[in-house]
Amino acid sequence: MKELKKLNKLFAKYKWQLIGGVIVTIISRVLSLVLPKYVGEIINLLSDYTDASEAQKEVIGDQLTIYILYILGATLLAAGLTFIMRQLIIVVSRHLEYDLKNIVYQQYQRLSLGFYKQNRTGDLMNRISEDVSKVRMYMGPAIMYSINMLTLFAVVIPAMINTAPTLAVYTIIPLPILSVAIYVISREINKRSTLVQEYLSNLNTISQESFSGISVIKAYNLAPQMTEQFTDVANDSKDKNIDLARIQALFFPLMVLLIGLSNIMVIYIGGKQVIDGVIDVGTIPEFLIYVNMLTWPVAIVGWVTNMIQQAEASQKRINEFLDIEPAIQNLNEASTKVKGSIAFDKVNFIYEDTNIHALKDISFEIEAGKTLAILGKTGSGKSTILELIGRLYDIENGSLTIDNKEIRSLNLDDLRSSIGYVPQDAFLFSDTIGNNIAFGKKDASQEEIETAAKNAVVHKNITNFTKGYETVLGERGITLSGGQKQRVSIARAIIKKPQILLFDDCLSAVDTETEEKILNNLKKVTQDTTTIIVSHRVSSAKNADQIIVLDDGKIIERGNHDSLLNENGYYAELFANQMLEEE
Numbered sequence: 388m389k390e391l392k393k394l395n396k397l398f399a400k401y402k403w404q405l406i407g408g409v410i411v412t413i414i415s416r417v418l419s420l421v422l423p424k425y426v427g428e429i430i431n432l433l434s435d436y437t438d439a440s441e442a443q444k445e446v447i448g449d450q451l452t453i454y455i456l457y458i459l460g461a462t463l464l465a466a467g468l469t470f471i472m473r474q475l476i477i478v479v480s481r482h483l484e485y486d487l488k489n490i491v492y493q494q495y496q497r498l499s500l501g502f503y504k505q506n507r508t509g510d511l512m513n514r515i516s517e518d519v520s521k522v523r524m525y526m527g528p529a530i531m532y533s534i535n536m537l538t539l540f541a542v543v544i545p546a547m548i549n550t551a552p553t554l555a556v557y558t559i560i561p562l563p564i565l566s567v568a569i570y571v572i573s574r575e576i577n578k579r580s581t582l583v584q585e586y587l588s589n590l591n592t593i594s595q596e597s598f599s600g601i602s603v604i605k606a607y608n609l610a611p612q613m614t615e616q617f618t619d620v621a622n623d624s625k626d627k628n629i630d631l632a633r634i635q636a637l638f639f640p641l642m643v644l645l646i647g648l649s650n651i652m653v654i655y656i657g658g659k660q661v662i663d664g665v666i667d668v669g670t671i672p673e674f675l676i677y678v679n680m681l682t683w684p685v686a687i688v689g690w691v692t693n694m695i696q697q698a699e700a701s702q703k704r705i706n707e708f709l710d711i712e713p714a715i716q717n718l719n720e721a722s723t724k725v726k727g728s729i730a731f732d733k734v735n736f737i738y739e740d741t742n743i744h745a746l747k748d749i750s751f752e753i754e755a756g757k758t759l760a761i762l763g764k765t766g767s768g769k770s771t772i773l774e775l776i777g778r779l780y781d782i783e784n785g786s787l788t789i790d791n792k793e794i795r796s797l798n799l800d801d802l803r804s805s806i807g808y809v810p811q812d813a814f815l816f817s818d819t820i821g822n823n824i825a826f827g828k829k830d831a832s833q834e835e836i837e838t839a840a841k842n843a844v845v846h847k848n849i850t851n852f853t854k855g856y857e858t859v860l861g862e863r864g865i866t867l868s869g870g871q872k873q874r875v876s877i878a879r880a881i882i883k884k885p886q887i888l889l890f891d892d893c894l895s896a897v898d899t900e901t902e903e904k905i906l907n908n909l910k911k912v913t914q915d916t917t918t919i920i921v922s923h924r925v926s927s928a929k930n931a932d933q934i935i936v937l938d939d940g941k942i943i944e945r946g947n948h949d950s951l952l953n954e955n956g957y958y959a960e961l962f963a964n965q966m967l968e969e970e
């Protein structure tokens with residue numbers, strides 16, 4: 388229960404509902420005693436009825452009516468209270484589940500990019516859904532059934548012992564056996580259902596990948612292989628489901644068998660005691676009802692134990708993530724507005740997970756409002772520079788300053804909200820185009836959205852869609868072309884009028900003519916914005932105030948378009964090749 392202790396803080400928030408739930412449960416269980424007690428009394432009265440005089444028969448008749456009314460009243464009240472009990476405890480568990488999901492989600496948002504590189508999306512999803520659901524089973528049903536069971540034991544067993552001690556002992560004996568048997572079976576059920584879940588998740592991954600990669604599958608005519616792969620996994624999944632169904636099928640027969648045994652015990656031992664005159668005949672139906680009242684809670688002991696064990700394991704997995712401190716921390720709570728000058732001084736950067744030395748002794752400076760273009764072969768470290776400016780990673784070596792202040796000393800929220808970042812792989816949400824652009828600025832007006840789209844030269848494309856800005860994009864924005872996606876992503880960055888704009892090769896899918904138009908528009912609207920353009924194309928870089936060329940993490944050339952052409956190095960060669968291509 389060590390891991391589950393973490394939830395106590397959450398429980399405290401709902402303590403009154405929980406205490407109410409406990410009280411209501413106790414009252415309803417006490418009321419449930421009325422039924423067996425008076426059924427016993429009724430049978431006793433009935434057994435006297437045949438030999439009774441007319442006057443006595445009338446009294447017995449009245450008595451029977453009163454007992455029946457008692458039973459009816461108590462049963463109705465107990466039913467009402469059971470409803471309230473579920474409303475209190477189960478509803479609280481849903482609130483707790485909601486709170487826990489939010490806590491996990493907020494933690495996910497806090498964690499740094501490195502965390503996401505190390506953990507699979509499926510695992511993250513599982514912990515926030517599957518694991519939280521298992522913990523909810525502890526927070527609601529497990530607690531409710533435990534209270535229910537304990538109060539029932541506390542009221543029924545003394546009542547039984549009080550009425551007929553010997554019969555009580557014989558009746559109770561099979562119950563622990565039932566409890567252990569259910570525990571063993573439900574543990575096996577859990578083991579097998581975990582396997583079923585695993586196979587289901589494999590099946591989901593295959594289906595999801597085949598839907599996302601449908602164009603590749605069709606182009607390579609891979610449909611038969613994919614179907615075969617799916618069938619194999621589906622077959623395994625079916626086998627695991629059958630294994631599960633087999634063990635589940637044992638659950639109820641076993642319960643019925645053990646209840647039957649207890650009932651036979653009551654009738655056999657009770658019958659003998661009635662013959663010997665130790666107990667009244669009414670005690671037998673009374674005990675039969677007790678046995679049936681106790682069986683479900685006894686069976687539940689095993690089930691609840693399992694639920695708690697699973698919740699403990701799930702909470703352990705959740706705690707693993709909750710206990711991680713984000714690698715990137717905000718070290719300054721005070722607001723620090725960013726103007727936009729950036730300086731790298733002998734920055735070295737090694738990716739921890741791959742040990743790749745991505746940046747080696749990088750030094751450059753950009754004044755606020757100026758433009759820097761970064762060129763270089765793939766894998767030369769261009770994107771890494773942008774990631775360091777957004778503090779997606781911290782540097783260990785050298786210095787990176789913004790407005791002459793060490794980047795770590797800036798308020799992280801201020802830093803990030805002063806940056807407009809357009810990643811290499813434009814990601815659009817499954818939402819309208821308008822909302823995707825407005826994502827960069829919460830309260831953006833339609834006019835602002837359209838202006839941003841015009842500057843990113845995508846307005847005309849959008850208005851060509853029947854629903855214009857209201858066009859809903861599918862998963863990963865599949866209704867847009869690569870170039871359109873890039874431009875929507877640019878509009879999203881410029882709408883927030885950031886102090887620093889980072890473009891990571893985001894004009895690669897746009898033709899040079901449109902590229903020119905976008906760059907010209909940007910020049911107008913981002914006059915005071917520090918802009919860094921990462922590109923493979925000279926056309927994106929030629930107008931920049933400063934250009935650096937990277938190779939294997941090092942700066943091999945720097946200058947502006949004219950000076951670099953004079954150098955006759957990599958840049959000049961790239962320019963010549965690209966001019967040739969264009970011609």
Ligand SMILES: Nc1ncnc2c1ncn2[C@@H]1O[C@H](COP(=O)(O)OP(=O)(O)OP(=O)(O)O)[C@@H](O)[C@H]1O
Pocket residue numbers: 504738739740741743745763764765766767768769770771772811892
């Ligand atoms: N998250 C990461 N974890 C580990 N290694 C990484 C990570 N991101 C990049 N790298 C490695 O760091 C090096 C520099 O990568 P980077 O993405 O900065 O290059 P790039 O110049 O932007 O390349 P491209 O033009 O292909 O986008 C590469 O060798 C790459 O494999």
